[in-house]
Amino acid sequence: MILDLAGIFVFAISGGLVAVRKGLDVFGVLVLAGTTGLGGGFLRDVLIDATPPAALADWRYLVVPVVAGLITFAYPSALGRQERRVAVFDAFGLALFCVAGSLKAAEYGLGPVPAALMGMVTGIGGGMVRDLLAGRVPVVFRGELYAIPALAGAAVAVAGERTDVPIAVVATAGALTCLVWRLLALWRGWQAPLPASATPSV
Amino acid sequence: MILDLAGIFVFAISGGLVAVRKGLDVFGVLVLAGTTGLGGGFLRDVLIDATPPAALADWRYLVVPVVAGLITFAYPSALGRQERRVAVFDAFGLALFCVAGSLKAAEYGLGPVPAALMGMVTGIGGGMVRDLLAGRVPVVFRGELYAIPALAGAAVAVAGERTDVPIAVVATAGALTCLVWRLLALWRGWQAPLPASATPSV
Amino acid sequence: MILDLAGIFVFAISGGLVAVRKGLDVFGVLVLAGTTGLGGGFLRDVLIDATPPAALADWRYLVVPVVAGLITFAYPSALGRQERRVAVFDAFGLALFCVAGSLKAAEYGLGPVPAALMGMVTGIGGGMVRDLLAGRVPVVFRGELYAIPALAGAAVAVAGERTDVPIAVVATAGALTCLVWRLLALWRGWQAPLPASATPSV
Numbered sequence: 001m002i003l004d005l006a007g008i009f010v011f012a013i014s015g016g017l018v019a020v021r022k023g024l025d026v027f028g029v030l031v032l033a034g035t036t037g038l039g040g041g042f043l044r045d046v047l048i049d050a051t052p053p054a055a056l057a058d059w060r061y062l063v064v065p066v067v068a069g070l071i072t073f074a075y076p077s078a079l080g081r082q083e084r085r086v087a088v089f090d091a092f093g094l095a096l097f098c099v100a101g102s103l104k105a106a107e108y109g110l111g112p113v114p115a116a117l118m119g120m121v122t123g124i125g126g127g128m129v130r131d132l133l134a135g136r137v138p139v140v141f142r143g144e145l146y147a148i149p150a151l152a153g154a155a156v157a158v159a160g161e162r163t164d165v166p167i168a169v170v171a172t173a174g175a176l177t178c179l180v181w182r183l184l185a186l187w188r189g190w191q192a193p194l195p196a197s198a199t200p201s202v
Numbered sequence: 203m204i205l206d207l208a209g210i211f212v213f214a215i216s217g218g219l220v221a222v223r224k225g226l227d228v229f230g231v232l233v234l235a236g237t238t239g240l241g242g243g244f245l246r247d248v249l250i251d252a253t254p255p256a257a258l259a260d261w262r263y264l265v266v267p268v269v270a271g272l273i274t275f276a277y278p279s280a281l282g283r284q285e286r287r288v289a290v291f292d293a294f295g296l297a298l299f300c301v302a303g304s305l306k307a308a309e310y311g312l313g314p315v316p317a318a319l320m321g322m323v324t325g326i327g328g329g330m331v332r333d334l335l336a337g338r339v340p341v342v343f344r345g346e347l348y349a350i351p352a353l354a355g356a357a358v359a360v361a362g363e364r365t366d367v368p369i370a371v372v373a374t375a376g377a378l379t380c381l382v383w384r385l386l387a388l389w390r391g392w393q394a395p396l397p398a399s400a401t402p403s404v
Numbered sequence: 405m406i407l408d409l410a411g412i413f414v415f416a417i418s419g420g421l422v423a424v425r426k427g428l429d430v431f432g433v434l435v436l437a438g439t440t441g442l443g444g445g446f447l448r449d450v451l452i453d454a455t456p457p458a459a460l461a462d463w464r465y466l467v468v469p470v471v472a473g474l475i476t477f478a479y480p481s482a483l484g485r486q487e488r489r490v491a492v493f494d495a496f497g498l499a500l501f502c503v504a505g506s507l508k509a510a511e512y513g514l515g516p517v518p519a520a521l522m523g524m525v526t527g528i529g530g531g532m533v534r535d536l537l538a539g540r541v542p543v544v545f546r547g548e549l550y551a552i553p554a555l556a557g558a559a560v561a562v563a564g565e566r567t568d569v570p571i572a573v574v575a576t577a578g579a580l581t582c583l584v585w586r587l588l589a590l591w592r593g594w595q596a597p598l599p600a601s602a603t604p605s606v
Contacts, residue, residue, distance in 0.1 A: 025394035027350060046248060046450060047457065053249065059315045113463045128537075133330075135339040137539040140430025141423070148431060174309025192429035199367070219546070229547025229552060229594035248450060255451065261517045335532075337541040 005064050006101065007093035012037035012065035014090055015130045016072025017079060022134050032130050033069030033134055034062075040125035044101050044118050048108045087186055094150055095179035098123035099171050102154035103161060112158045118156025120147060123178075145185035145192050153178025205300065207266050214239035214267035217332045218274030219281060224336050228275055231380055235271030236264075236330050238340035242327030246303050246320050250310045289388055296352055297381035300325035302375050304356035305363060314360045321356025322349060324378075347387035347394050355380025409468050411497035416441035416469035418494055419534045420476025421483060426538050430477055436534050437465075437473030445512065448505050448522050452512045465545030491590055498554055499583035502527035503575050506558035507565060514551035516562045524551060524559025527582075549596050557582025 001031050015036025019029040038053075040060065043055040054061065072079055079086065101122025105115040124147050131138040140146050157174030159168065184190065217238025221231040240255075240263065247255035256263065274281055281288065303324025307317040326342050326349050333340040342348050359376030363369065386392065419440025423433040442457075442465065449457035458465065476483055483490065505526025509519040528551050535542040544550050561578030565571065572577050588594065 022339065022345040023396065024339070025396050028340075031343065031349075042249070047446070049251075049453075057313070057316070059313065062315060062319070111463065114467060117466070132334060132536060133340060133343070135337075136538075137426065137428070138432075138537065141428040141435065141537070147435075192431050194429050196425065199261050224541065225598065226541070226545040229596050229599050230542075233551075234547065244451070251453075261515065264517060264521070334536060335542060335545070337539075 003096055005060065007096045008037035008061065008064050009068050010086065010089040010093040011126050012068035013072055013079060013086055014127070015065075016052040016069045017083070017086070018130055018134050020036045020072060020076040020080075024134075030066060032066040032133060033072060035133060036126040036130040037065035037068065038062075038126065039126060039129035040097055040101065040122040040127075043125040043129070044105065044122045047121070047178055048105050048118060050104070050108060057100075084151075088183065090149065091179055091182040091186065094123045094146070094182060095153055095175040098150040098154040098178050099157045099174040102157045102174070103167075103171065106161055114163065116151060116154040116158045119157065120151040123147075123150035123154070145190045146182065149178045149181035149185065149191065152181060205298055207262065209298045210239040210263065210266045210272050212288065212291040212295040213242075213328050214270035215274055215281060215288055216329070217267075218271045219278065219285070219288070220332055220336050222274060222278040222282075226336075231275045232268060232271040234335060235274060236267040237335060238328040238332040239267035239270065240264075240327075240328065241331035242299055242303065242324040245327040245331070246307065246324045249323070250307050250312060250320060252306070252310060259352035275347075290385065293381055293384040293388065296325045296348070296384060297355055297377040300352040300356040300380050301359045301376040304359045304376070305369075305373065308360055308363055314364065318353060318356040318360045321359065322353040325349075325356070348384070350394065351380045351383035351387065354383060356369045409464065411500045412441040412465065412468045412494040413472050414490065414497040415444075415501075415530050416472035417483060417490055418531070419469075420473045421487070421490070422481065422538050422599065423475060423533055424480040424484075428538075433477045434470060434473040436537060437476060438469040439537060440530040440534040441469035441472065442466075443533035444501055444526040444531075447529040447533070448509065448526045451525070452509050452514060452522060454508070454512060456579055478527070492587065495583055495586040495590065498578065498586060499557055499579040502554040502558040502582050503561045503578040506561045506578070507575065510562055510565055513517065516566065520555060520558040520562045520587075523561065524555040527551075527554035527558070541599035546552045547593055549594045550586065552596065553582045556585060 011035035015032040015034070016029050018036075019032035022028075024032065042053050043048075045054030047181075098119040100119075102115050102119025104122075105118035106112070110118060127140060128138045131140075153174045153176075155174075156177045157170055160173060163170075214235035217234040217236070218231050220238075221234035224230075226234065244255050246252075300321040302321075304317050304321025306324075307320035308314070312320060329342060330340045330347075333342075355376045355378075357376075358379045359372055362372030362375060365372075416437035418434050418435040419438075422440075423436035426432075428436070435512075446457050474583045502523040506519050506523025508517070508526075509522035514522060531544055531550075535544075547565075557578045557580075560581045561574055561580075564574030564577060567574075
């Protein structure tokens, strides 16, 4: 639970930073912080029909992104300088969300492949909604290795959940898969492959 | 009910005007009119699981935005000149929707904070979907004071609904809170605060 | 069923081509292929509350867009040259989806007008989500005659479903209505009407 809120906090900070860079007002900062922190879980809950989403049923889930948004609004330049550190925390959030999301989807009766996909959506959905609202193509499509580690971690969790291994071990293995891969990608600058005819037109 | 349809009509006009300005075809005008008029209610109904949305169950909810869209398509310049008047009517629609949305959410068992948020979403959601479809950052994030009055009106309605005060009085108080604040903001040009380091990059 | 998968395949190809043109990475190509192929059905299923969407319950619905995406990623220029042929196949997909979508919505208890609209959404929704994710205004709003044939086909199917005519005949009539109209529009370059004051500002 505390881990969950910490993940939402870190995601919300990244949403708030995008809003500040785009010159949005205080309300835009709060909304982008909120959708980035909670959007992945919302998307998952609507798709697997676990409505109303958990975030609407417990006020603590709403307070955390608001606080994160206000902090970002007040100290944007200080946080902007820490962006590399934010990216590291963000990798922890991603690892947590992809595992929690896939296990929740499996619990709601989805098969293993869709459950792993839902885990990935939980991890990356908030950032995608953030980028749509901020009027830019989701960064997750733009070469950085972000979604694949989330999918891998979710797949490990879903696969393990069908065995006799205790759920805590399975969840840790899934989260570590995602976390290590993502941190390596950040550190080494790994990129996802681009199409052969690399003549992008905007 | 008639108020509801009037609110949808005004919102749909604003959606149609954006579509005309973007040079979309008649179908684009109708879709933007429809999503602006009905989008907020759709978002709310999907999130609180009141599906299928009311707008799909009653044809009158569909006829109104289509008529509004066709009028906008036929007389765009006449309506464009009346934009200030449209903004005033729009404030009435916003006041109505935020109260109706929050009371419906409370009726579906949401707590007071999420119910107030759902009221705000009902009021501003249509305009946000309109801006996304038209390929621009939602204007509601861009400094104009629009979402905060909606949230305030919804909060008044939700708070009052828990007391013994008759629901008609509560709804009127909530709607007036939103309406007066929004009209003052329009008249005085009030803006929401921007971040300190106001060096927006696009 | 096989027809359904073929429709998803063709839609997914069109999504992958847009992603390649925008210079997205392999993940972006797969996601755009997947959302274009499955997005219309997702939107419909969430709105009529048929969750979890069929595409999440059957792995074959997920394999098809992944394969289509990988093919597009590997041979973008070959497929790009065939774009006119892709548009023809796409018309078949549109005809199929608008009929299947409207009949499913009618089965879930929607009235005839909303059911026809849901059929149209099933046909055009995937392309709209594709364009939103790729950061452009949906092409379906931009003058090409695409949504109206889908709506017409869905309307024929819904109207026929209320008569004694066998369902196979009704479905075929609806699909042919959409298909012939769309192919004629492609062949003759028919456009949807634009607003009178055609001075679009971007």
